[in-house]
């Protein structure tokens with residue numbers, strides 16, 4: 001699973017990337033330039049893991065990860081440059097979600113778009129950029145299909161009509177995530193990686209002294225996009241992370257910030273991807289795993305090992321809440337609360353599972 005980080009130039013994307021991944025990529029203004037993308041993986045924090053560690057005292061703890069890719073700034077619509085985005089698109093095509101970083105801080109190094117710092121305006125700019133990028137892809141496809149459908153191929157005609165619908169939507173400056181598509185139609189467009197069809201997460205990056213509350217204009221847009229929005233001072237959160245763990249709480253209190261925004265953002269991204277976690281737990285290792293919501297027990301088993309998927313017999317399932325409440329696997333079993341589930345069982349978020357298999 002991959003999340004692309006994008007936004008206008010100098011909004012703090014690379015600073016965010018460093019905060020998330022612990023890397024130290026150069027963040028002098030405009031340093032990203034035309035460099036290739038930065039890629040890093042991030043462990044997904046989960047409070048439930050802490051409880052499982054308490055219960056099992058494992059030798060090893062492993063957290064599930066998601067990938068983040070940090071890109072150069074989008075061309076600014078008010079500066080007329082559009083060629084830059086074509087270079088970014090290949091990095092975004094296979095992203096499962098897009099995190100848009102919106103700047104809400106003054107800086108003499110990086111002038112704001114339209115001379116004014118305003119997250120809502122920036123978001124409108126980014127949306128316009130993405131819509132234009134999708135329109136480019138769609139029109140290319142339509143050109144090809146126009147030739148291909150001349151043979152009278154019903155499939156091609158159907159596909160042409162689908163892309164026409166998509167083009168009309170984009171021309172009305174609408175993003176594609178709201179368009180209702182059948183499963184078959186979805187299959188036809190999936191390979192094109194249309195950007196406005198992806199899920200979005202918004203990050204408002206505010207500067208020193210600013211209020212953490214999200215301005216109503218921005219909150220309204222986020223709601224219309226059905227996108228979670230996290231508000232944080234990325235630079236400050238980065239400083240917090242550089243401190244030893246025991247000093248962080250006091251530092252945050254002094255600064256009047258909540259702290260933990262990094263984790264909140266990662267969780268928001270994870271949830272926007274519509275992923276759920278299940279756990280495996282024992283004295284050797286406590287571990288979180290990721291599956292798409294709605295996945296079967298057999299598919300979940302395959303996340304652990306292909307042999308487990310192939311030779312799946314059954315899953316022994318304890319919901320995390322039950323295990324946490326009763327305090328041990330033994331107590332759960334004594335109360336008859338451990339369930340045996342077959343391959344078609346739909347995994348629930350927080351299931352603690354043992355997969356029985358034979359190959």
Ligand SMILES: Nc1nc2c(ncn2[C@@H]2O[C@H](COP(=O)(O)OP(=O)(O)OP(=O)(O)O)[C@@H](O)[C@H]2O)c(=O)[nH]1
Pocket residue numbers: 008009010011012013014015016026027028029030031032033071072073074105106107109110205206207208233234235236
């Ligand atoms: N005041 C302030 N400055 C910030 C904040 N976040 C980032 N900056 C500064 O803004 C400049 C650019 O930060 P980057 O993280 O490189 O921004 P970017 O979005 O990756 O920039 P490009 O990749 O060039 O588009 C750096 O000098 C950062 O220190 C912030 O929250 N407050």
Ligand SMILES: [Mg+2]
Pocket residue numbers: 013014015031032070071072073
């Ligand atoms: Mg950058």
